[in-house]
Amino acid sequence: MARPSQPAATAELTAASEASVGSAGPSAIAQALEAAEARLRSIMQTVPDAMIIIDDKGCIESLSATAERLFGYEQGEIAGRSINVLMPTPYREQHDAYMQRYLSTGERRIIGIGRIVVGQRKDGSTFPMHLTVCELRSGERHHFTGFIRDLTDQQLTESRLKELQSEVTHMSRYTALGEMASTLAHEINQPLTAISNYLKGTQRLLQRMQGDDAAILRDAVGKAADQALRAGHIIRRLREFVSRGESERLIESLPKLIEDASTLALVGARENAVAVAFRLDPQANLVLADRIQIQQVLVNLIRNAIEAMIEVETPRRLEIATVAGSDGLVEVTVADSGAGLAQEVARNLFQPFTTTKRKGMGLGLSICRTIVEAHGGRIWADARPAGGTVFHFTLRTAAEGEEAGDA
């Protein structure tokens, strides 16, 4: 299908004849030419990359079978046309000028460098691609070979990543709100409990006293206590409203949850030279979880782990592991080789507004605890024997003995 048109073959011929001229006659030259052409043809047919050869006017001379498939053109219909049909406006209009500039100044913008550009298919659709251009010189003539890598899948991955990221970000804002409400509920419930207890106790004491005033006081104090309880109920409802929200627990694959979450959380980890190891127990597979919430817990723990290691020089090792327990729970651990936790930090680790970071609300781990506990699990941290910290949390498995009614 790929028929190299004349000029490219001529380039090959020049090379071939330089090698053989002088020692052979004209028929040998013709043979060499034919062989070279056949070689080029088979390369263009079989090379897995999309490859396009153009001349110094920007006209397409030949393209590989992969390039034909990628752009939707056949060799026959595009050979001889300008390469700019393969790019969308405004690049299409500018391309000739680029080539002119290179040919007259020798200034390289893309040749031998490679960059990400946009290609256009025959049907008009565009796609991201990585383009590397090599120059081929034979005598006075220039040829250019373009190597093209389709980035569509890669970009899809990235956009999926962005999507995941925004889901989790949205959720973490949502959960941060829930956590605020929850913290508020807890903090206000405590004094309300004390108020109600004192009033009810006073009411009891007044019951033993005689006189009209005692009866009036008893009544008033009892009513005040009821108001404290009422405030408690309002807060409880607010909390239920915020926390029940969109939480939906389904049967999820734990390895998949970990894979997705670590993809998100490990963005940039390689740049910090963090070695990541996974040790996943095949028995710890299906769990009952709200996917986004548990991913949020994992992302939080992994990011914390990476941040804990940024400041140390020792080898940065992150280990994410799962173990299936016998009690219908699986344990997930995220271990870092950071400096470990200071005593006073460790003590209040999961309390809201506890933080070691300069900018941070200190809600991350508190949210993790809220989520894990709402899933019927526990979360805790301890020191790694070799230095660093291990965070553990448990989740209920969905495999067996699932209890009806409390999801």
Add this chain to the structure above:
Amino acid sequence: MPNQVVHVIDDDADVRQSLAFLLSTAGLAVRVHDSATSFLQVLPEVHDGCVVTDIRMPGMDGLQLQRRLAELKPGLPVIVITGHGDVALAVDAMKAGAIDFIEKPFDDETLLTAIRAALARDARDSAREAQLAAIRTRLQALSEREREVLQGLVSGKANKVIAYNLGISARTVEVYRANVMTKMQADSLSELVRMVLSVGDAS
């Protein structure tokens, strides 16, 4: 039982004290503890009563405390109170044997009812425990020979068989048997057997 004490464990001093006030106005003896750990430290001195514990506390939390108590002092009733009424937590607490799970703030009668139920259960358990202790003491007062005869009786052997096994006369066995009945304060053979079985051991 007059010696029963309600042990209140909450890290919030105000809640702790208000609970102590409320419970004392209801005529209950109260001791407050600021953490699970400090309660466990005085646990050896704790005898009759019940525990009212918060769930969320720094260090050991209420559920962990509940599990430790089940090991160290099984039978001591526990009531769990929480500012966070999570279903999952409530299920865990009840599964671990809590008498009740109460959300803060609570109506005093709700808590007092739970506490009275806990104390009643504890009293029943204590009375039973006291009875068992008495039986064990009596068993210990038996002589070697009396214990051997008792073992024979409990395993349903006739006097003659016991006599043969021990190499003594049937009359002597009868004397030992009467002594055992007296020392064990048993009115009948069946009561004697029930006593021995209740402590699970005749030796």
